Amino acid sequence: MSELAVAAFAAETGAHLLEPPREPRFAAFCRRFDEGAYLAGLGAAGLSWVGRSDQRFPARLRAIHDPPIGVFVRGEAELELLERPSVAVVGARACSPYGSEVATRLGRELARAGVLVVSGLARGVDACAHRGALESGHTVAVLGCGIDRDYPRAHAQLAACVAETGLILSEYAPGVEPAPWRFPARNRIVAGLACATVVVEARERSGALITADLALEEGREVLAVPGEITSHLSHGTNALLRLGATPVTSVADVLEALGIDPAPDPDAPTPPVEPRLARVHAAVVDAPAGVDELVRLTGIGAGEVAAALAELELRGLVVEAAGLFRGVIA
Amino acid sequence: MGGVLARTVTHALVGIEPRRVEVEAHLQRGIPAFAIVGLADRACQEAKHRVRSGIASAELEFPGHRITVNLAPAGLRKEGSGFDLPIALAVLAASHQLPPDALDGHAAIGELALDGRLRPVAGALVAAEGARRAGLTRLVCPAECAPQVALAGVEPVPASHLAEAVAYLRGDRDPPGAPPADADEAGYDGIPDLADVRGQERARRALEIAAVGGHNVLLVGPPGIGKTMLARRLPGILPRLDDDAALEVTRIHSVAGVLSPGAGLVRVPPFRAPHHTASAAAIVGGGSGPRPGEASLAHRGVLYLDELPEFQRAVLEALREPLEDGVVSVARVGGRAAFPACFQLVGTMNLCPCGARGDPGAACVCTPQRVERYRERLSRALLDRFDLVLAVPRPRGEELAAADAERSADVRVRVLLAREHLAVHDLRVGGAAAELLTRAVERRALSARARARTARVARTIAALAGATEIEPGHLAEALSYRPPAELTG
Numbered sequence: 001m002s003e004l005a006v007a008a009f010a011a012e013t014g015a016h017l018l019e020p021p022r023e024p025r026f027a028a029f030c031r032r033f034d035e036g037a038y039l040a041g042l043g044a045a046g047l048s049w050v051g052r053s054d055q056r057f058p059a060r061l062r063a064i065h066d067p068p069i070g071v072f073v074r075g076e077a078e079l080e081l082l083e084r085p086s087v088a089v090v091g092a093r094a095c096s097p098y099g100s101e102v103a104t105r106l107g108r109e110l111a112r113a114g115v116l117v118v119s120g121l122a123r124g125v126d127a128c129a130h131r132g133a134l135e136s137g138h139t140v141a142v143l144g145c146g147i148d149r150d151y152p153r154a155h156a157q158l159a160a161c162v163a164e165t166g167l168i169l170s171e172y173a174p175g176v177e178p179a180p181w182r183f184p185a186r187n188r189i190v191a192g193l194a195c196a197t198v199v200v201e202a203r204e205r206s207g208a209l210i211t212a213d214l215a216l217e218e219g220r221e222v223l224a225v226p227g228e229i230t231s232h233l234s235h236g237t238n239a240l241l242r243l244g245a246t247p248v249t250s251v252a253d254v255l256e257a258l259g260i261d262p263a264p265d266p267d268a269p270t271p272p273v274e275p276r277l278a279r280v281h282a283a284v285v286d287a288p289a290g291v292d293e294l295v296r297l298t299g300i301g302a303g304e305v306a307a308a309l310a311e312l313e314l315r316g317l318v319v320e321a322a323g324l325f326r327g328v329i330a
Numbered sequence: 331m332g333g334v335l336a337r338t339v340t341h342a343l344v345g346i347e348p349r350r351v352e353v354e355a356h357l358q359r360g361i362p363a364f365a366i367v368g369l370a371d372r373a374c375q376e377a378k379h380r381v382r383s384g385i386a387s388a389e390l391e392f393p394g395h396r397i398t399v400n401l402a403p404a405g406l407r408k409e410g411s412g413f414d415l416p417i418a419l420a421v422l423a424a425s426h427q428l429p430p431d432a433l434d435g436h437a438a439i440g441e442l443a444l445d446g447r448l449r450p451v452a453g454a455l456v457a458a459e460g461a462r463r464a465g466l467t468r469l470v471c472p473a474e475c476a477p478q479v480a481l482a483g484v485e486p487v488p489a490s491h492l493a494e495a496v497a498y499l500r501g502d503r504d505p506p507g508a509p510p511a512d513a514d515e516a517g518y519d520g521i522p523d524l525a526d527v528r529g530q531e532r533a534r535r536a537l538e539i540a541a542v543g544g545h546n547v548l549l550v551g552p553p554g555i556g557k558t559m560l561a562r563r564l565p566g567i568l569p570r571l572d573d574d575a576a577l578e579v580t581r582i583h584s585v586a587g588v589l590s591p592g593a594g595l596v597r598v599p600p601f602r603a604p605h606h607t608a609s610a611a612a613i614v615g616g617g618s619g620p621r622p623g624e625a626s627l628a629h630r631g632v633l634y635l636d637e638l639p640e641f642q643r644a645v646l647e648a649l650r651e652p653l654e655d656g657v658v659s660v661a662r663v664g665g666r667a668a669f670p671a672c673f674q675l676v677g678t679m680n681l682c683p684c685g686a687r688g689d690p691g692a693a694c695v696c697t698p699q700r701v702e703r704y705r706e707r708l709s710r711a712l713l714d715r716f717d718l719v720l721a722v723p724r725p726r727g728e729e730l731a732a733a734d735a736e737r738s739a740d741v742r743v744r745v746l747l748a749r750e751h752l753a754v755h756d757l758r759v760g761g762a763a764a765e766l767l768t769r770a771v772e773r774r775a776l777s778a779r780a781r782a783r784t785a786r787v788a789r790t791i792a793a794l795a796g797a798t799e800i801e802p803g804h805l806a807e808a809l810s811y812r813p814p815a816e817l818t819g
Contacts, residue, residue, distance in 0.1 A: 094698050123698045154702060232693075290723040291532035302531035303791065307806035314766075314773050314809075322681055322816060323551060323721030 003051035003070045005033045011173035048073045058082035064192040064218050068171035072147035075167035085258050086116035088190045090208040091125025091200035096233055097321030099201035100128040102225055107132025109251040118194045121155055125200045138166045144186035146176035187211040196221035196257050202236030209236045221257045223248045269316040280308040285327030333358035336423035339437045340416040341460035342408050343453045345620050345667020346585045348460025352402045355420035360396035368401030370408045380442040381418045387446035388493040393425040412451040415440035432499040437461040438470040446492040450474035452587030458482035470495050477594045517598035521566040525737040529725050533560050536720050541567045542748040543790030545717035546675040552689035555724050557678040561634045566738035568599040569746045575630045582622050600631035606640040610648045620660040620667040625652050628673035638677040639707040653715050681816050689724050717783050719813040752793040760799040770809055784808045
């Protein structure tokens with residue numbers, strides 16, 4: 001009765017199994033289950049399997065109170081990658097431009113500091129964290145469906161990029177359909193793989209808060225990014241802060257929680273020196289503004305304001321969302 | 331051999347091309363009857379009744395013979411009511427109510443009313459061009475069509491009643507004088523002025539650039555911020571059409587029957603705004619005998635598609651051909667036709683189906699999946715056709731109270747100057763600008779197509795600035811008109 005047989009049986013019956021079940025059906029299944037052929041099939045599809053009892057099974061994940069019986073793995077990286085200091089970056093799927101900017105930045109700078117970024121490949125914050133991390137390092141995605149599926153489908157390309165330098169994990173065998181109840185289960189793996197969990201944006205009772213709760217239960221660090229108190233997207237994160245989560249005011253806060261010294265960022269944007277750029281930048285730092293408003297605030301023509309904004313954006317000093325430009329402080 | 335034969339010449343439309351049609355009327359003794367043969371459609375068959383009443387109302391005699399009217403060539407499909415007048419004249423000539431050679435050198439077109447008055451028909455300009463090519467010098471037509479006929483270089487014989495036409499052909503009435511003056515020359519009066527738009531500096535700037543370079547524009551933003559208001563003002567800053575363009579446009583509008591009566595050449599770039607429920611045939615043209623669609627009516631002007639993702643996918647895909655080639659080819663059972671459709675496309679869309687995204691004062695209720703589906707309705711290929719993509723945020727109160735803005739006429743002068751500048755100068759990307767473009771390509775992972783688009787817009791901006799090469803500032807501004815990340819996913 002191998003662990004792989006349990007995972008394969010779970011896939012066949014649609015159950016969620018952490019231990020070999022005591023039922024005749026399973027015994028019958030084991031008798032006809034050909035582990036060698038199954039592994040060969042996985043290998044042919046570029047997948048592999050790590051059982052819970054395997055030496056290579058990630059130590060942090062084994063330490064949680066309900067670890068999966070094993071994980072299916074896809075990707076080019078070695079499993080040792082999972083032993084690195086790692087941070088889960090999670091949050092709302094329908095996030096705000098602010099949320100996506102913060103998630104991207106956290107992903108990028110954590111990866112640059114050598115931290116493994118873990119998330120769930122979902123829309124919004126998850127995808128931004130993965131994308132940011134891909135710019136400068138490694139990232140791991142945990143799926144809530146069969147390992148062979150890319151869910152959501154729109155992220156197939158992203159999944160391929162993650163797999164190129166990192167790993168994709170799932171406790172579910174190939175062919176398992178995504179189902180709502182599997183995502184909280186997936187979240188426990190996200191939290192379990194990470195030393196600390198950062199919640200970027202979350203509504204009340206959101207999946208990201210489930211991940212944070214699971215992390216707390218396992219005694220892992222939980223951090224939250226402060227948001228506007230008037231936005232639904234900040235209710236969850238601000239509630240976490242109120243309960244004592246560590247606020248994230250910069251990437252250094254996250255690195256400090258992991259005990260890593262933040263190194264200065266060589267690509268950090270420097271404030272503009274050209275008078276026209278500086279004027280436009282100063283006008284968007286405090287509050288996001290559209291071009292028309294900037295024309296009025298600075299007295300510069302629309303064409304030149306647009307040119308200045310494009311230049312600032314290339315230098316990473318301004319981000320645009322839906323026609324509104326927000327200044328970024330260096 | 332019995333009976334008498336008489337003939338008039340008119341022209342049928344095939345697409346926007348004239349095809350010579352001879353109308354033969356044959357009178358025989360026998361039981362009185364009236365038959366029209368030669369692939370005439372329903373409107374054309376009904377000419378019998380109009381001709382009969384029209385002739386009677388003109389105090390002429392409708393012959394009590396067996397009348398056969400043949401529209402030759404018999405294999406060409408004849409549509410519409412423009413054959414009424416030529417049929418009536420042929421019948422009158424066959425019954426000797428007109429001198430035998432009266433119709434020589436003349437063509438005729440027009441619809442008859444039951445009281446004998448002549449009503450204008452679509453395509454008079456094209457029919458007149460056909461007459462000119464056929465070596466005919468005069469065209470008997472309804473008075474309203476006379477200016478169009480004159481444009482084709484054929485002398486119009488305007489008549490408001492069948493009796494007037496007959497009087498002229500009998501020599502009782504002098505040949506008509508010079509055609510009325512080009513009534514539509516002023517033209518720009520009916521177009522809303524940019525001076526009415528408060529604020530919206532960025533959109534005004536983008537429209538000006540679009541007007542100079544003929545770029546397609548996509549306006550993205552929440553509803554109610556004036557996207558339509560802005561788009562309607564684009565024709566007002568486009569320069570007047572030159573003679574060739576004006577004739578092309580007038581021809582298409584004549585065929586479609588959208589010219590106002592008595593109008594001369596269309597000198598102002600047209601603006602067409604079909605509703606999003608329009609079918610592909612309505613947009614690119616179609617029908618059993620192909621007719622021009624909105625895309626062709628917008629030829630040399632602006633095709634405005636409000637709420638772009640709400641249009642049927644088939645319609646949007648059908649637009650790719652004219653956007654690429656400036657021509658629509660329509661093949662139908664009733665014939666095939668190529669319609670010019672070289673238009674400037676202006677589209678609008680929201681950032682999400684509910685429209686609240688990008689609006690700081692509203693909360694979006696769309697799920698990410700719904701937003702994704704909404705955006706997927708716009709194919710990547712179509713999105714790539716928009717050189718200028720503009721995210722327009724909701725303006726704040728104080729912007730709406732801004733001072734009076736520039737008038738369209740003043741902008742139009744600048745546009746014309748910049749176009750001339752473009753025609754004279756070969757604007758290339760300067761060294762510093764090239765470096766900026768390279769940086770942008772790296773940082774934003776611009777595709778080759780996006781890169782070409784940026785350079786194209788930068789060239790237009792440089793022309794507006796009167797520069798001799800593309801400077802970094804021009805290129806940077808061009809970079810700012812790219813699709814927002816929300817659209818490209």
